[in-house]
Amino acid sequence: MTEVTVTLPDGSTRSVPAGTSVRDVAAAIAPRLAKDALAATVDDRPVDLTFRLDQDARLRLVLPDSPEALALYRHSAAHLLAAAVTNLFPGTQCGIGPATEDGFFYDFVVERPFVPEDLERIEQKMRELSASNLPYERQMWPRAEALEFFASRGEPLKVQLIEEKTEGQSVVSCYTIRDRDLFVDFCTGPHVPSTGRLKAFKLLSTSNAYWKGDARNQPMQRVYGTAFLSEADLKAHLTRLEEARKRDHRRLGRELGLFIFHPWAPGAALWLDKGTTLYHLLAQYMRDVLxxxxxxxxxxPLIFNKALWETSGHWQHYRDNMFIIESEHEQMGMxxxxxxxxxxxxxxxxxxxxxxxxxxxxxxxxxxxxxxxxxxxxxxxxxxxxxxxxxxxxxxxxxxxxxxxxxxxxxxxxxxxxxxxxxxxxxxxxxxxxxxxxxxxxxxxxxxxxxxxxxxxxxxxxxxxxxxxxxxxxxxxxxxxxxxxxxxxxxxxxxxxxxxxxxxxxxxxxxxxxxxxxxxxxxRFIAMLIENTAGALPLWLAPVQVMVLPIADRHAAYAKAVGETLGTAGLRVAVDDRQEKIGFKIREAQLQKVPYMLVTGDREVAEGTVAVRSRSAGDLGPRSVGDFVAAALEEVRTKGLSR
Ligand SMILES: [Zn+2]
Ligand SMILES: [Zn+2]
Missing domain, CATH: 3.30.930.10 (Bira Bifunctional Protein; Domain 2)
Known part of the structure; x- marks a missing residue:
């Protein structure tokens, strides 16, 4: 039997009979390696563990800590997702299913959009397929046969992909996951050796998509998931996602009264009074710096004749991204x-x-x-x-x-x-x-x-x-x-x-x-600020810096006077004189992320003070109004960085 020489990354070589699989080479080095490996590269070409070596080659195993391991794992999870979907929803057409920076997705043509309960069922089916530990089997099909197979299965998108990507080839690479049903996908691979390798995954959401990302094409539904090489990594990621959800600027923007969106103005915010204040603060800050x-x-001008855009080159290279309008038979670009x-x-x-x-x-x-x-x-x-x-x-x-x-x-x-x-x-x-x-x-x-x-x-x-x-x-x-x-x-x-x-x-x-x-x-900067601070903007940027909270009606006049003093000193202040319990008013101001709350009751009125509460540090005790103003202005001046 002929032998081939395999050169490993450390430079060492091994002789193995021609036709030995990558997995067997790994097992011969150490059984542990065969168990841990996800795939390999042979002469820098990515291959499955089942790849057979029939000539001398350099071999590198893809192990969990290899740079490409996570993407390969996630892409394999996308196949698992598609297998589960076609199993549960026969007749669903599959598009593409790549790994992404923080997970994977798969696009489907569906009869009706998936709802959250569907995602739960699909994920459950993925877990079943994982528990069955089914191999990802690569099969090289004659091209005509593959085209006919996908056409007969009602998958014109796959037919289109094969036609585009394998022109001139006689065989095409397909992968199967065989349960009771047979799932076949057109893919060059490689993948993890079997579904049992995929454990730490989770489906997250769906969104609208189009075939090849082009709105003129067939509408599809995209299912997003994420996967990690360890449960701990997955858990940490899900915690981060949850934290990001809490900080989502779209949600906080509305809750904090900064801005809203309306379907009649896609991609353009309606800035509310507090958001406008923040916007102007940033604009003025930049002027003060510049x-x-x-x-x-x-x-x-916001609108220029197209001649300008032709001169700049935008008309030739960027017109699709511009709003073009017409005036007196002249084309103008915003x-x-x-x-x-x-x-x-x-x-x-x-x-x-x-x-x-x-x-x-x-x-x-x-x-x-x-x-x-x-x-x-x-x-x-x-x-x-x-x-x-x-x-x-x-x-x-x-x-x-x-x-x-x-x-x-x-x-x-x-x-x-x-x-x-x-x-x-x-x-x-x-x-x-x-x-x-x-x-x-x-x-x-x-x-x-x-x-x-x-x-x-x-x-x-x-x-x-x-x-x-x-x-x-x-x-x-x-x-x-x-x-x-x-x-x-x-x-x-x-x-x-x-x-x-x-x-x-x-x-x-x-x-x-x-x-x-x-x-x-x-x-974008405001979105970042909101998400970075979870909406708790520093004093110098807070649209409302101070909320004065009278405890009862009889304290309202004093509270208003305090508010006026603060306002005159240049602080952005509001007085909450609604007939609500003081605890309720504090909670609301806290939820609105107002940096300072000044509670005024009998004692404060008698002594000419305010009881200061900080959004972050809680009760700070009584202060004279003058002391509070001086401290707050200093905090604004130093942008809170001195503390
Ligand atoms: Zn694949
Ligand atoms: Zn520029």
Whole structure:
């Protein structure tokens, strides 16, 4: 019998008879390995444990701690889900079932949408199939036979997939899970060896979906689940999900009276009074930060003739994401970004090298025509505004300007007490401009990051096609990342708009544009703030900072006077003089996450004091009104970070 040589990752080799399965090789090394392995790679190609070695090869087992193990496990769970669904609901058509960043999903064409009770039944069936420990068996079917099989089973979507993905092949890879019913899926694999390997999984929700994610295609229902390699990991994830649900900004936004949504304005919030207060606080905060840093604020139109968008290139590359309207037979586009308008402002005057950097800041609304299916709360919207700015600079100013920007980001995120990480993305495969220009720009960005003492990771090849960029991810209280700030160098827009400045040499030069936002969009930043704080905004951002609570009617006049004193001092204050029990009023103010509650009763009226309650620390005892005001204003001034 011929032998083949298997080379293991540590460089050692083994001789085994040709045709030996990967699993048997693992068992020969150690029985434990055969038991733990989920799959393998042979010469870097992912394969199942049943794969037979018929020539010399490098072999690496996929073990639970291997980088690809979790995705493979989750994708296998998606197959299990589809097997359970087709078992319980014969005639259901299957779409695709990939692993995702935190679980898996499978899309189905269903006769009626699944309800929560269905999910319970499906999950139960998955557990039964897992208990039966059925193998994921790979079968290579003649292509024509596979096409006929799926057609006869009423699965035109699978037929379409096979036609698209296996053109020119004679056989196609199918996987079966054989119970009383036979489940067959078209898939290249690999998968875990058997259903018994899948234990720590849970179905979570359903949503509407479309075949291939395109709303013009067949509507489908997506079933979401999650799976982990250990029960402990699954449990921790479910706890995190529950915590995230409690912090969901869409829910808190309504409960705290910040904003609502209406089906007649998809992707655009209706900001209520408290939310508007918060929005304006952030907007004014950014102005307070930016004006001393050399920025000027401008306002450009929300609607521009398509000529602008043709010049900027958005008409050619971004039109599908824009709202297009017509006026007097002219096509107009609602602005999806401020940059092109800012180019016009730069070009409106003769600029000298001494005028640079020119820093234009703008906060007006932007509109992007996102598909309604992807809209979500304040994080995926159609209307939003940014703390946007474009800095027009000279080539020799890149490092200094970016360093200033990095320090601004450090300061702003510091004021919000936010932890963040930084990523530098460099020249992608497809790029515009000269390699030398890119290399020079990247070197300056690195120099700026180092000068600002900013730790960062490098994302090679992930820059925008028009220039390298620095992205900032905020890490929230639940360990989630929110991409907010960005700094992007752009050589292309100045080119397209033929921007120039007069240099010291009296010749014309092309400026560089830095696109940058620090909060990102106000909408997204507010969503992050709400979820990060569970709605308990710090004093300086709380729409209502202080609630004065008279105990009885006879204390109402004093409470109002206290409220007026606080209001005059510049605090945002409300008086709850409803005829409710004081305990009830405290609970409500607490639920509204008001930072301070001032209880006023007989004693406070007699002594001219207030009994202070803090949202987080509870009863703080009596204070004179003057002392409370001074302490509160100091907390606002220092943004609560001094404590
Ligand atoms: Zn598969
Ligand atoms: Zn821009």
């Amino acid at each position: 004006f001393p840093a050399g920025y000027v604020e401008i306002k450009t 602005k999806a970004m401020n940059c092109p308008g800012h180019m016009l402002v730069f070009a409106s005057e003769v600029r000298s090298y001494r005028d640079l950097p020119l820093r234009l800041h703008e906060q007006t609304p932007l509109h992007r025509n996102e598909a309604s299916g992807v809209l979500s709360g304040l994080t995926r919207v159609r209307q939003f505004a940014q703390d946007d700015a474009h800095c027009f600079i000279r080539e020799d100013q890149i490092a200094e300007e970016v360093e200033r920007l990095l320090r601004l980001v450090q300061r702003v995120y510091g004021d919000f007490g936010l932890d963040y990480s930084v990523k530098l993305s460099t020249r992608p495969q497809e790029f515009l401009g000269e390699v030398a220009t890119w290399t020079h720009a990247e070197a300056q960005l690195k120099a700026a990051l180092e000068a600002a003492g900013q730790p960062y990771t490098l994302a090679e090849g992930e820059g925008a096609f028009y220039g390298p960029k620095i992205d900032f991810d905020i890490n929230d209280a639940l360990g989630r990342k929110w991409q907010c700030a960005t700094i992007q160098l752009d050589y292309q827009l100045p080119e397209r708009f033929d921007l120039k400045y007069i240099g010291a040499d009296n010749a014309e030069h092309r400026p560089i544009v830095v696109h940058r936002a620090i909060l990102g969009s106000f909408e």
